[in-house]
Amino acid sequence: MALVTSLTRVGQLYTERVEAVLRPHDLTFARFEILRLLAFSRSGAMPMTRLGSLLQVHATSVTSAVGRLEAQGLVERLRPERDRRVVLASITDAGRDVVDRATTDLNDGVFATPGIGAEDVAQMTALLDLLRRAHGDEVELTSK
Numbered sequence: 001m002a003l004v005t006s007l008t009r010v011g012q013l014y015t016e017r018v019e020a021v022l023r024p025h026d027l028t029f030a031r032f033e034i035l036r037l038l039a040f041s042r043s044g045a046m047p048m049t050r051l052g053s054l055l056q057v058h059a060t061s062v063t064s065a066v067g068r069l070e071a072q073g074l075v076e077r078l079r080p081e082r083d084r085r086v087v088l089a090s091i092t093d094a095g096r097d098v099v100d101r102a103t104t105d106l107n108d109g110v111f112a113t114p115g116i117g118a119e120d121v122a123q124m125t126a127l128l129d130l131l132r133r134a135h136g137d138e139v140e141l142t143s144k
Contacts, residue, residue, distance in 0.1 A: 014110070021109045025102040026072065030057075030065050032106075035074060035099035038091035045078060045090035062089075074098055 018029050027035070033055055038044055052062040066089045069075035074095035078088040091099070114121055132139050 017110050018106065021105050022102055025098055025105070027098065027102055028065075030055075030061070031069055031074075032099065032102055034062070034065055034069060034089065035091060035095050036103065038075065038089060039096055039099050043090075044096075045088040048077075048087045048089055051089060069095065 015029070022029060022032055025032075034051055037051060037054060038046055048062050048066060049059065051066075052059050055062070066075055066077065069089075070077060072094075074092055076090050076092060078090050080086055080088060116124070129139050
């Protein structure tokens with residue numbers, strides 16, 4: 001029980017840190033993830049169904065998050081001429097700007113300073129990889 005309690009609490013602590021960094025950008029982590037995926041894609045656009053699959057969330061959650069991003073002017077929905085049934089989420093220039101600034105802030109404010117040293121990070125990551133694999137997650141085991 002101590003392991004699960006500790007993992008849950010650490011997850012909550014990091015979620016709070018991430019949300020605090022994203023708040024000035026008027027983003028939640030879910031909306032940040034969508035923007036980041038779109039920004040990484042070649043075309044800057046992706047079918048809504050693909051976003052849900054990559055994020056492993058229900059289609060309703062993607063629709064809701066994209067709707068909020070659209071209202072903020074960070075994403076637009078498109079229907080390609082070749083198949084009007086498909087709905088693409090496409091990042092706007094404003095969306096690229098926001099996600100780039102938010103990424104820099106997350107890197108500086110959370111990821112670069114996890115609260116433990118580099119050696120401990122490597123050890124903890126390796127142990128967590130073992131747990132993930134034991135529960136069916138497909139991850140490569142990290143060395144160290």
